[in-house]
Amino acid sequence: MTRLLFTGASGFLGFNFLNLFAHQYEIIGTCLTNTPPEGQARCVRLDLADQSQVRAFFREFEPQAVIHAAALSNPNECQKRPELSRAVNLDATAFLAQLCADQGLPLVFTSTDLVFDGEAAPYQEADPPNPISLYGEHKALAEAEVLARHPGAAVCRMPLMYGPSGPVNPSFLNFMLKAVAEGRELKLFTDEWRTPVSGADGARGLALALTLIMEQGACGLLHLGGTERLSRYAFGEILRRVLGRPDMALSPCLRSDVPMPAPRARDVSLDSGKARALGYAPSTVEEELGRQFAGGIEVAEASGS
Ligand SMILES: NC(=O)c1ccc[n+]([C@@H]2O[C@H](COP(=O)([O-])OP(=O)(O)OC[C@H]3O[C@@H](n4cnc5c(N)ncnc54)[C@H](OP(=O)(O)O)[C@@H]3O)[C@@H](O)[C@H]2O)c1
CATH class of the missing domain: 3.40.50.720 (NAD(P)-binding Rossmann-like Domain)
Known part of the structure; x- marks a missing residue:
């Protein structure tokens, strides 16, 4: 080994x-x-x-x-x-x-x-x-x-x-799930794209x-990018669909609405064709979230995702 x-x-x-x-x-x-x-x-x-x-x-x-x-x-x-x-x-x-x-x-x-x-x-x-x-x-x-x-x-x-993490460093998905659990509206960028x-x-x-x-x-x-170019808002829409929670409140917002110390790039989507040709086969967000939440949101929360 x-x-x-x-x-x-x-x-x-x-x-x-x-x-x-x-x-x-x-x-x-x-x-x-x-x-x-x-x-x-x-x-x-x-x-x-x-x-x-x-x-x-x-x-x-x-x-x-x-x-x-x-x-x-x-x-x-x-x-x-x-x-x-x-x-x-x-x-x-x-x-x-x-x-x-x-x-x-x-x-x-x-x-x-x-x-x-x-x-x-x-x-x-x-x-x-x-x-x-x-x-x-x-x-x-x-x-x-x-x-x-x-x-x-x-x-x-x-x-x-995104996805399950240890107890200390949650991914942005955890913040989304917390908002869902608390019935809070989620403000998500519509003008920033990545390949999660x-x-x-x-x-x-x-x-x-x-x-x-x-x-x-x-x-x-x-x-090592994913297969889809998505905004955080589009990610939220997939999560809402997978969770079967039409009541999940998503609110579109722009990067300029949320000033932050570091400038944010508009679209850093990666072409990961080289890795894919070598055998890299990431799941789509829908597939991955579907697997993760097959047992419902409570199961996912209990496992720390
Ligand atoms: N997560 C993402 O979405 C993302 C996206 C693009 C690139 N990346 C890159 O992927 C890599 C992993 O990211 P991640 O999300 O796992 O980061 P993370 O959750 O923030 O973890 C960072 C790790 O670095 C350790 N660390 C920080 N300063 C250190 C130091 N001076 N000496 C030793 N260890 C130190 C931390 O240790 P302690 O927690 O014990 O202090 C922790 O284990 C990083 O290179 C990051 O830049 C991540």
């Missing part, structure tokens, strides 16, 4: 990856302030911004492959705390890539669709990044560092993800990228 370092095991994607792959790899997860649910996988506290800690971790655990999913992942937080965003999203990623390159370790780095400006979707891997937020800028710079230091690495651009996937499909995409590196020696840029 490959000894796999998964950074950010206590995060949303970590929860989904560990759920699916804890039996396929010997996973050593890392976390910073939170912990993954009891029994999911072995997890060690590690501040990736502290290079001496990272070096010591590699000496102690001798990972054979790395998936790097730890990040300051909230664009508004990054905008408000630019130094922390640079330290975690850029500098720590570059250092990790160098360590992996020096030791010949396969590396999968999770980047984002927000490296694009949103004015020329759908985006293919060859399209040039042009981020409009600090989060996107630090991720785009990190991508370049990873590929320069470790050309065989995979740089997976993740889309908006479930956290489980995103995790499968990362495993695919790792397999490619291990079998073929390299992967490069890989878009």
